[in-house]
Amino acid sequence: VNERPTALLGQRAEAGPVLGGWRPSTVPPAFASQDITHLLQYARHQVHVVREESTGQLGLAMGGELVGAGESDVSLVGTLPPIYPEWLGDREFCEAHGLRFPYVTGAMANGIATPELVVAVAEAGMLGFFGAGGLSYAGVERGLAEIQTRLAGRTGLAWGANLIHSPNEAALEARVAELFIEKGVRIVEASAFMKLTPAVVHYALSGLTTDPSGAIVRKNKVMAKVSRPEVARLFMQPAPDALVSALVAAGKLTAREAELARHVPVAEDITVEADSGGHTDNRPLPALFSEIVMLRDQLAQQHRHDFRVRVGAAGGLGTPQSIAGAFAMGAAYVLTGSVNQSCVESGLSPQARAMLAKAGVADVMMAPASDMFEMGVNLQVLKRGSMFGPRAKKLYEWYSRYPSVTAVVHEHGAELEKFFGKSVDDVWSETRQYWADRDAGVLELATRDPKYQMGLMFRWYLGKSSRWAIDGDADRVLDYQIWCGPSMGAFNSWVAGSYLQQCENRNVVQVALNLLEGATQISRAQQARKCGIPVPATAFGYIPRPLSL
Known part of the structure; x- marks a missing residue:
């Protein structure tokens, strides 16, 4: 029979049947908030959902034994299986x-x-x-x-x-x-x-x-x-x-x-x-x-x-x-x-990593992408401490408005060279050398199409800005292009005050293990809450700590 049970949306949740009585061995059942929070940390162990018959209160317990109904003032309602990352x-x-x-x-x-x-x-x-x-x-x-x-x-x-x-x-x-x-x-x-x-x-x-x-x-x-x-x-x-x-x-x-x-x-x-x-x-x-x-x-x-x-x-x-x-x-x-x-x-320089460690959830913005600049494709970058985003957007604005870099120089030459940090001629010389080594056909097109040439030169800045962040160029900190989403800010808030706050302690495996371990603890807390346990809000938090495999 493939019939599905009818959903009784108006029916209130009530305490379900018990599996029998439960008697503790050495650890008493947890009904107080701090005790429930403590037991929820043992996600890799079975945890029992129990009910105190005199009050009807639900709690958690570990170990113990199942006894006949009426042989204990605590009943076993169910068992939560272990959870592993x-x-x-x-x-x-x-x-x-x-x-x-x-x-x-x-x-x-x-x-x-x-x-x-x-x-x-x-x-x-x-x-x-x-x-x-x-x-x-x-x-x-x-x-x-x-x-x-x-x-x-x-x-x-x-x-x-x-x-x-x-x-x-x-x-x-x-x-x-x-x-x-x-x-x-x-x-x-x-x-x-x-x-x-x-x-x-x-x-x-x-x-x-x-x-x-x-x-x-x-x-x-x-x-x-x-x-x-x-x-x-x-x-x-x-x-x-x-x-x-x-x-x-x-x-x-x-x-x-x-x-x-x-x-x-x-x-x-x-x-x-x-x-x-x-x-x-x-x-x-x-x-x-x-x-x-x-x-x-x-x-x-x-x-x-x-x-x-x-x-x-x-x-x-x-x-x-x-x-x-x-x-x-x-x-x-x-x-x-x-x-x-x-x-x-990470391949980023220590200076760039330090900038990321200070980011908040709102310290990001969208800016033109180097690899798809002419198509108007954007990517998300760090805004705090860098002028890359606004400058890259200005370059795309000029690219959209003007037919050639010569036209841009005529009206915005000083500002453009401020972005570049060198003369327009020097930028074109570097751009030409780059494409001569990579794809000479690109240069042939640039000689015929001034707007295409302009795009290549503006992409010089976008491409270099990533290298400056990777190399840690102290003279170009304001132009660092660092890809970053809001999660970086949330991560920084989470690790604040913990050993992972300092960049030198941020090992990629330790970050991964703590994220997974924390997710496991939170999943356990939610699992218990779905069983009717009064789970304290503090059980949904996790403080990073050194972990081993």
Whole structure:
């Protein structure tokens, strides 16, 4: 019988039946607020929900024994099972990637998610992505080589790298995808995509095969970070036939891989990116996550392939409360970004990390993105202590209004060179040298199109501003571009007064373990509250402390 129980919305909650009497062994039951809070800290142990028959008050207890009804003035109402940080998310996600914890650190571009950070996260049984976006091809090669050297001979440790959508450098995007295939990078975080490109589809489908039972086996896995349902849809379905056929014609995929491609989604893991640092649409996580989960379920009914798409959460996650909330919504995993930039393993300079450690939740703003400047795409950056945001917005305003950099110089030359910190001619000389080494075709277009040349020069400032923050250039502190979301401010408030307040104590694994441990404690408190226990508000707080694996 598939009938569902009728929901009695008007019926008041009442005390349920008891399982019998309960008799304590050594620890008495907890009915006082401070005692309930104390027992809730033992999330890894069974905790009993008990009722004092003389008063009807509900409380918690540990240990003890079940006795017959009437043999004790305390009755057993139920038992709460243990909760572990490892169990907060989807265990299938952890099994698929060989992880202990459903916790991912995002690929902060320009190498800010360093090989050191990725290795530390992998050693802790989590998944970290190397920040390959924004690096040169040689820089990506060096980063991969360092990670693989440090993890050589050690099995069971998962890690990945970032494949960022690069509409202005499609050839580089394709080369990096091919490098990942060649070097055996088994999972990538695909970010900033607005459409599927040959590069990401090539990586996702390369190596598709079947096992002896006929089940499809994926060699490469894609975790797509998205902030729009229409983009999520592209990754949660099989790749378009036309795109796959073009890759076959180019010799990048085999006919067998193309055939199997019809039965797998491009990505098996979708990270819902809410109000994050860097590229973001500033969407609230509850609304966006729900929308994409519903879309996932609709597409699953349409395609019915063997691979279940898992949905994780990112953006705004910087406290145990936010982590617990994401898992409570059904997130298979959580991904953090902004908070990791202030950690000692981050590629940011000590000066930039110190600026992040002072940020509040409102100390962020949107500013033009270097990689998609001409398209008007913005990203979220730190506002406190830096003039980068207002200056970058002014550059885009000039780009939109004027046909060439010469026209800008005519009316705003002094202000422009103040932003640049050097002459316009010097900036063009550096820009020309950069593209001569990277893609000479860009320079050819710039000689024919003055507005395109202007865009390249303005992107010089946007690109350099990130490097100044990474290198710790003391002369350009006011121009530091530091990607940052509101979660950084919330994190700083949470750790205030604790050992994690100081940047030098912010180890990426300690941050992760404390976020997960705090989320576990909060989940336990909520579990008890749903059983009718009068849980004090203080039980939903967690103070960071040194933790060990």
